[in-house]
Amino acid sequence: MVSQAKDPSKNLAPLTIVDDSNSTDVPNLKGDWHNIFVLVLLYTMQGIAGLGLSVGIPALLQINKNVTYKDQALFSMVTWPFNLKIMWAPLVDALYVQKIGRRKSWLIPVQYLIGGCFIYMSKNIDEWLPETGKPDILKMFYLIFFVSILVATQDIVVDAWALTMLKKNNVVYASTCNAVGVLSGIMISSLFLTVFTSEDFCNKYLRFVPATGGVVTKAYLFYFWAVLFILISTLIAIFKKEKDNRLENNYVQLNIIQNYLLVLDILKTPSIWVLSIALLTTEIGFAAADQNLLILKLIDAGLPKDNVMVIISSMYIVKIITPIILSKYTSGPKPMSVYLKVTPFRIIWSITFVVFIYYTTKFTTTNGKIDFPIYYYVILIFLFIINNSLLITTKVAKFTLFNRISDPRYGGTYMTLWNTLSYFSMFSSTTIAIFLIDILTFKECSSDYNINCSTPNLSNTCKSNGGTCTVKVDGYYTESALFILFGIGWYYIFKKTLINVQAKSSSHWMVNVEVNKVMRNEITK
Template identity: 30%
Template sequence: MPSKRASTKKPDSHSVDLSATQSADDLKAATQNGSSTLDGGNEKGHTELHAADIKAIVLLVILYFLQGIPVGLAFGTMPFLLKARLSYSDIGIFSLATYPYSLKLLWSPIVDSCFVNSWRVPFLNINLSLGRRKSWIVPIQLIVGAMLYALSEHADALLLVEMPNVYLITALFFTLVLFAATQDIAVDGWALTLLSDENLSYASTAQTVGLNTGYFLSFTVFLAFNSVEFCNKYMRTIPLEYPILSLGAYLKLSALCFLFVTTWLLFFKKEDAERSGKADMDLRSVYDTMMRICKLKHVQTFIIIHLVAKIGFQANDAVTGLKLVEKGFGKEDLALTVLIDFPFQIILGYLAARWSKGDNALRPWLVGYVARLGFAITSMAIVAGFPSTTASDGSKVAIPLSYFLLIAVTTVTSSFASTVQFVGISAYHTQIADPLIGGTYMTLLNTVSNLGGTWPRPLVLKSVDLFTNSRCSVTLGDKMVEILPKLVNNSGECTSDLGKSACKAAGGHCIIERDGYFITSGICVVLGAIVMVGFILPKARQLQKLPAAAWRVSTDKRSA
């Protein structure tokens, strides 16, 4: 995200990011000089990437990529795999596995304050260099790698059963996401010292590229190679009955990736102790500072914005893809549409980062908000108008090419709007975060942002089932007779693949009299529009005009 905005003489008009070793006097001098270290310090507003910064960006991309692997599995792949056998309400239970990303604020001060500089290996008399960030990143990545390898050995036993144990699966992935979230805290903090001050804005670019790549690999790419239909249709000349890549094999490959990178990090990457510095405050002081940050009126306003900002398109994000598959859109076609989308997001994410600066730093995020509301409405229309994939003789037919292209274009543009929001808000967080407490400030902001997307999701998924009226019926002569729910399955639902198969096996067919997806998504869009016009838009305009100093609080270590 190269910065090309010229310096301004208006004091405190832009954010100033300083390393943890800089003092309040440095901050005051920087703001009075009117230069923003985020955007470079020369007269032309141009920043050059030094060799050390390039290496740092590559390292950050790799670390965020690893983080994206378990995140992509938990947020993307698993709901699709579970939907074949479980209801929307059950998937709502599994969505609890994503909560650590929304709760990591609770333990981020521990990660920011507690560390060791070295570790002596027992019995081998070897001293391994660690540091403020590697103390957490190295063991966590080893644990995640071990968990992924263990899961690879039991993947079939967990998923390929008639009724998967959703509580056990949720607990396992909750633990995985917990460790990934903790790694994120450490990497966010390391980014503030790995990069030079004038190129600190590249941290959000590295996060976008790395996290998106890991996420898409675990979600889109894996689902494509895990789909028998996709493999036979696009990658094989002779159809086979098994996919190119099973879940167990992918988990094993991911585990080896974690082991390789962590070994290199442990033995060949030395953390700069002077730049990373000691913890400027003890653990209690960090928590105290964090609480004082939360007491700032504009921070409280920003937190409320984050908590309500994703309600409008929550049903679209959580349900539309599953609903398309339910309607008959092949998983192989869905995988292809997102594969098409992936390169666009890497390129367009870079452009989005360039827009998120200056006096209107939140403008791209607001534009993305409106666009995502529009795409939520468009998605409902696409699902409602989905053409039948069953011919008159009962055989399956492909959807028209025009409709496939419509879904592909909608997927790309909708994902771009989401990327604009993600990159825009990440860049804004980097601008206003106080480096004195490293990853804790960034984690505070990112946590409430994530929480805005996780707290409504179980309610939304539950609402889809609640508002849906479906039944399994069989034709007897000229009459339609409803089959008792117990003859279908234990829950009586007739929306999942398992429920439909059970209904068919009982001699009936599923009839959806009222689809809760449209009611739920409609409610979300209306609420999102009201919140946008009445609260988010006016408050966001006020927040982006605040100087960097307004986001700081005094501590025992520096003057007010």
């Protein structure tokens, strides 16, 4: 039994609403494997161009003593376009060329532009990020920020395309494609950018005869990625066909203004507001164990940059495998139950990492070099494996919920709203955590207690006076305590809310639908 609802105040077509809570459709990838491949490929490219650079470049910057945590906080803002993409998502949904395809109209030019930016990056990266001397952080920030805007636009497109590219009973696997693809791209980008360009690493592990430089240069990498983006975009433009969404029974055409009003319509539902607040604050409690922050703290404590990045890159294999193994559970009808079960363990693991970082700083220096024993690396790898497994489980659970409740007619805008809220919590907490370290850290000069060593100039003054700057209070531990307490409070405040959210049927989240809902098996009176 179905019914039709129409909002007389808007020029929208009648909508057929079916409550799928009792649907017998189960995922079956037969006939959808080629679409899975395309989605994973597109998400991989997204990971290379977007978050991969935000992991690799900060690691290269951290070994430069002229770079402060405030500089790192500034550069971490290159990921913020993912927080802001809701501002132009309605444009992406409303403007397109039908002959090209609703999603390909944006995907192809965006990826060509990314390729062009990488060509420009290849010509300037050695000047902006020299082996010695102060890097030009602002120029890198401006270009990579623009690339992030393009990647965020691609994210809007691919998330929306996934809702129609896959069969309806396979849409739950879109979150797995996202996780596997993006994480693969981040691993490729960060690993090649930091490790395979390192002379020390390549001479120690990859060469029989020592040579100058890494096996690849940063300039070559960006040029290669540029060619890759242009080539794959061309192949998709030619060979990948897009479904004509006008043929669907519930197809509704909205103009630009209506698409922006659509965001307001979505936000009118009380459940949206509660879920939005939860999503905006969900990652703050885990900021102490944020991967980008941990990379900086480990390098700062003396751990070799190459060793850190090899470990971090290997963790992406864990992140890729985890959603595949757990897809049976995270793609079920109660993804938020999985999320809530894992959350306490993430909080505990944040505490574990804080303690581990503290003991890392206690290793003694021998001839200006710290030799970390094998058991230290074994413990570090174990901690990262558990931390990343917990992280990716909660991430896939969230994205499974997003795919389940998003109205496919307005996939780009609806999915972007969810992703914006989720990304904002993740990226803003990273930026805030890195920025607060310098503010909450208190140092003093051994030769003059009036010099607090709070800036590079004051540190140089201390050294010129024959003193050394010593840390009295490390801001990392102060902020970690605050983040962990926040996380505990968040869990008890939003636990029941998230359980109630996942219990609502898909029709509850349909735009412009209020009361006309029916069950397939309901016998009307």
